[in-house]
Amino acid sequence: MLLAQRVPRPSARPPLSSQRRLFFVAAGLLVAGETIFWTMLAAVQSNSGAAALDGPVHDGLVASRNPLVTSILTAVTTVTSPLWMTVIGCVLALVWAAWKREIWRPALLVGAMAAALAVSTLIKHDVARPRPAASDFMLGPDDALSFPSGHTFGAGVFLCVLSYLLVTARGTRTSKRSTSALGFAAAAAGTLVVAFSRLYLGYHWLTDVLASIGLALAVTGTVILADGLRTARAARLPAPAVPAAQTAMPAYAAQEYPSEDGLLEPDAHRLGDHHRRG
Numbered sequence: 001m002l003l004a005q006r007v008p009r010p011s012a013r014p015p016l017s018s019q020r021r022l023f024f025v026a027a028g029l030l031v032a033g034e035t036i037f038w039t040m041l042a043a044v045q046s047n048s049g050a051a052a053l054d055g056p057v058h059d060g061l062v063a064s065r066n067p068l069v070t071s072i073l074t075a076v077t078t079v080t081s082p083l084w085m086t087v088i089g090c091v092l093a094l095v096w097a098a099w100k101r102e103i104w105r106p107a108l109l110v111g112a113m114a115a116a117l118a119v120s121t122l123i124k125h126d127v128a129r130p131r132p133a134a135s136d137f138m139l140g141p142d143d144a145l146s147f148p149s150g151h152t153f154g155a156g157v158f159l160c161v162l163s164y165l166l167v168t169a170r171g172t173r174t175s176k177r178s179t180s181a182l183g184f185a186a187a188a189a190g191t192l193v194v195a196f197s198r199l200y201l202g203y204h205w206l207t208d209v210l211a212s213i214g215l216a217l218a219v220t221g222t223v224i225l226a227d228g229l230r231t232a233r234a235a236r237l238p239a240p241a242v243p244a245a246q247t248a249m250p251a252y253a254a255q256e257y258p259s260e261d262g263l264l265e266p267d268a269h270r271l272g273d274h275h276r277r278g
Contacts (some may be wrong), residue, residue: 019228019231019232022224022228022231023225023228025221025224026221026222026224026225026228027221027225028221029217029218029220029221029224030217030218030221030222030225032214032217033213033214033215033216033217033218033219033220033221034214034218035214036210036211036213036214036217037148037211037214037215037218038214039214040148040207040208040210040211040214041127041147041211043207044127044129044147044207044211045127050206050207050210051205051207053206053207054205054206054207057199057205057206058132058136058199058202058205058206061199061200061202062136062202065138065200069200070138070200070201073196073197073200073201074138074139074197074201076193076194076197077139077151077194077197077198077201077203078139080151080154080155080194080197081150081151082117082120082150082151082154085113085154085155085158086113086114086117086154088158089109089110089113089158090110090113092106092109092162093106093107093109093110094106096109104227104230105165105169105227108161108165108223108226108227109158109161109162109165111223112157112158112161112219112220112222112223113154113157113158115157115219115222116153116154116157116158116215116216116219117150117154119153119215119219120148120150120153120154120212120215121150123147123148123215124144124145124146124147124148124150125145127145127147128145129145129146129147129205129208130145130146131144131145131146131203131204132146132202132203132204132205133202136202137201137202137203138201138202139201139203142203146203146204146205146208147205147207147208147211148208148209148211148212148215149195149198149203149204149208149209149211149212150212151194151197151198151212152191152194152195152198152204152208152209152212152213152216153212153215153216155190155191155194155216156187156191156194156212156213156215156216156217156220157216157219157220159186159187159188159190159191160184160187160188160191160216160217160220161219161220161223162187163183163184163186163187164184164220164223164224164227166183167179167180167183167184168227191213191216195209195210195212195213196209
């Protein structure tokens with residue numbers, strides 16, 4: 001018996017240009033996020049630059065409050081608290097892992113949320129910046145530190161990382177550029193709404209939420225980089241060998257002819273003739 005000639009299958013590996021583009025996006029988010037954060041931190045520590053806008057922005061929002069906007073932003077800030085974001089992220093990751101039977105992507109989401117919580121806590125205690133006046137708080141007292149905004153940081157990481165994981169999910173149509181742009185635009189809009197709610201309700205300064213947005217971009221870039229490195233590493237692994245028993249067949253079956261879909265397949269008529277003769 002002869003070994004049948006196998007038709008080469010299209011490669012499942014992502015194109016090299018796509019991998020490079022992914023790394024450029026990750027690097028861009030990291031650089032942009034770190035730049036925003038360190039710029040805001042320097043402004044806070046020197047009480048200059050963007051920090052000069054903290055007071056006017058805070059006073060202007062306090063003076064412009066109205067009941068409808070207050071009720072909406074109260075709901076937003078309640079749902080996006082660090083505690084609720086952690087619970088929602090963990091539940092979503094568990095459902096995802098059970099439904100899709102995969103660990104890597106849900107683990108990325110949970111890891112990003114855990115990193116956001118840890119980094120926010122460390123920076124708060126290191127900078128030790130006080131919040132605005134307690135008399136301006138609309139949801140009761142809060143003795144936590146101000147820089148950065150944990151709500152904005154956690155919501156930004158959750159929304160941006162989730163958008164990335166969804167638009168790059170295998171086997172779906174969400175990888176289209178238009179859908180990807182829409183997903184990331186929605187994540188950015190959601191993050192900005194959370195940031196605005198923290199300013200409007202009187203719990204943070206402008207530089208607090210801007211620094212948190214920068215940190216969220218940096219964490220998202222790190223997640224994209226980790227996922228891209230894993231994908232590139234998997235693409236370099238050799239394809240699993242096919243046992244010889246699965247590729248061996250009679251000589252008459254090795255002759256293949258184009259089918260309607262363009263693939264090669266054995267001549268069914270010749271197979272029938274052979275069996276009738278045998």
